[in-house]
Amino acid sequence: MPRQTKQNPERGDARTRLLEAARDVIRSQGFAATTIDDLCKTAGVTKGAFFHHFENKETLGVAAAAYWAETTSAFFAEALYHDHDDPLDRLLRYVAFRKEIIDGDLAAFTCLVGTMTQEVYLSHPAIRDACAASIFGHTATLEPDIEAALKSHEIAADWTPASLAAHTQAVLQGAFILAKATGDRTSAHDSVDHLLRYLQLLFGRTLGRNGPRAWGGHSHG
Amino acid sequence: MPRQTKQNPERGDARTRLLEAARDVIRSQGFAATTIDDLCKTAGVTKGAFFHHFENKETLGVAAAAYWAETTSAFFAEALYHDHDDPLDRLLRYVAFRKEIIDGDLAAFTCLVGTMTQEVYLSHPAIRDACAASIFGHTATLEPDIEAALKSHEIAADWTPASLAAHTQAVLQGAFILAKATGDRTSAHDSVDHLLRYLQLLFGRTLGRNGPRAWGGHSHG
DNA sequence: ATATAAATACCAACCGGTCGGTATTTATAC
DNA sequence: GTATAAATACCGACCGGTTGGTATTTATAT
Structure with a gap:
């Protein structure tokens, strides 16, 4: 061999x-x-x-989290939701994209670092830190669009862009847990829809009665 | 002895x-x-x-999930957020209560069945089912208030009360993961604040600029 | 030739689970 | 009421397979 x-x-x-x-x-x-x-x-x-x-199993865990951070950031950097002029559009498209990829096998769309965090947050601080870096490294990529959307929509928010970016990840992580508990993806999809609705309400964008779908077409930016 | x-x-x-x-x-x-x-x-x-x-470790896991369901449902049944006439008030108070108990030690406020679900959803279906029963048994207690709030506020929603109830749990589960990743509770608190803001926007309740805090006083029901 | 990469063989601690046995409580018979 | 029986609750030594990790050897690249 x-x-x-x-x-x-x-x-x-x-x-x-x-x-x-x-x-x-x-x-x-x-x-x-x-x-x-x-x-x-x-x-x-x-x-x-x-x-x-x-060196040992813990070192592999750290490396796996780092590898996850690398590959996912490359994956999202290539995604199409960036191709819009309006920052709010980009944000909404991002969430819609996250919803789209909740599809197929459970272990294929869930988050490695979210799963590991739950298990090792006390026993393996090194892995936990690597997971946290992956999660918040990703949320950081959302903050500029949120900040720009706040300005362009002239909204005086009592919350920070970072907190909203983190909230999107909280919803996604929670949606994954619901999906694992139920064994199917509808509850996860529903939860992401609620997140989308929240973002639209926050920024005062009122759309057709179909909710997310109304702006989900491929019209333009 | x-x-x-x-x-x-x-x-x-x-x-x-x-x-x-x-x-x-x-x-x-x-x-x-x-x-x-x-x-x-x-x-x-x-x-x-x-x-x-x-019988074995799996049986203990199932029993632990059932024990969790029993004790937490008793805990929430006794909580004070039920003492309000308006169903929307009860819902908002419930979420505020969930925020309040995110306090102190991490392992003290996180969710046993959410944690177990992540680990055993494939390897131990019996435990997963017991966890799912605990989670969705709890969300079921929120649905009547959501439904009543929809009616009393004359809202024609394109989402179900069950999906919003599930969404609250998704946010909480995700908030727990963020808390474990960061090691502190502010990100979890922030995320629950976003959930509160969403509920207020959904039901058209506009409050003072302080957000959740504005109705968080002990005025009355 | 030498450093790197990977295969093989092996070990000691651990872990889920078993088993023989004991103490205590509860049910039954008279 | 009391002796007997049987069920329940619990103890702790032990077993065999597993697991993280080590030591040694072999193959490959430059």
């Missing part, structure tokens, strides 16, 4: 495969229930490879 | 003590990271007692 090398990179190197395995397995089983052997099996590598790349 | 009996219930029986231990330990460590020995140690009983009362 040939080993994976840079000259035979059919699936990438062992480190990346382990991080991808961590992303997938931890999202479906949780961090504590995931054994190192699980990860090695899923990644198709041996334990020796694991401990060559990671 | 005297054993605990029904005629000598100075500390309660082993079963209840194990359920209380499960509530506390699982909230701070998660389900998978909690060993049966952890629970026995915290409860002050032996492993023999554990397996006398519970």
Whole structure:
């Protein structure tokens, strides 16, 4: 059986495969229930490879959170919701996009760092910090649009852009929990719809009776 | 050392003590990271007692979720937010109450069944179902007030009372995750404030510029 | 040749669960 | 009421598989 090398990179190197395995397995089983052997099996590598790349399980958790931050920020940076002139449009489109990708398998759309945070916030501060950096690094990308929307709509808010950005993540994280509890995605979709409605009410944008759908078309920015 | 009996219930029986231990330990460590020995140690009983009362670890998880449902529903049934004539007042007071109890130690205010759901939704369907029953049993208690508020405010909503009730729980669950990630409660408080603002906007209640605080006094119902 | 990457073999602690046994309470028989 | 029986509650040693982690060896790249 040939080993994976840079000259035979059919699936990438062992480190990346382990991080991808961590992303997938931890999202479906949780961090504590995931054994190192699980990860090695899923990644198709041996334990020796694991401990060559990671000092211990905690280090892998930190690296997995960092890997998650990298890949998701690249994913959202490429998304189409940025292609709008109005900052409020971009914000609403972002949330609508988040709703859209709540689709298919549960472990495919839920948040790795949100899941890990729940488990390790006391026992593994290093992982918790990496998860927090991922979450709030992402919310930070929303703040400029929120701030711009506040100004362009001439709203004197008694809340900060950062708090609203964080609130969007709270709703999403909570929606994931509801989805896991019910086993389907409708409750999560409904909750994101409430978030969308909140944003529209906040910024005084009144739309057709269909709610989010009314501006959800592909008209323009 | 005297054993605990029904005629000598100075500390309660082993079963209840194990359920209380499960509530506390699982909230701070998660389900998978909690060993049966952890629970026995915290409860002050032996492993023999554990397996006398519970078939296995999964059975304990189910029982812990059921115990959580019982105790929290009793806790909320006794709370003061019910003492208002207007159903919208009761709803807003409920959320304000939820905000108030986000205080002190993290493991003291977070939700056992939300935490467990994240970990076991695939590996232990029985526990997941018990958690779902706890969550949605609680949301069901909010629906009558939401429905009554819709009628009394003559609002034709394109959303269901059940979805709004579920949304309140999503925000709370998400707020707990943010609190665990940051290590403090301000982000959770902020998110619940956004939820309060949403409810006020939804039902067209305009209040003073202070937001939630404006109606948060102890004037009357 | 040497550093890196990865495979193999292995270990000690741990963990869920079992088991034999004891103490206490409750039900039954007379 | 009392002896007996049986159910309940609990104890703690023990077992076998698992798990995180280590030590050693082998393959590959430059």
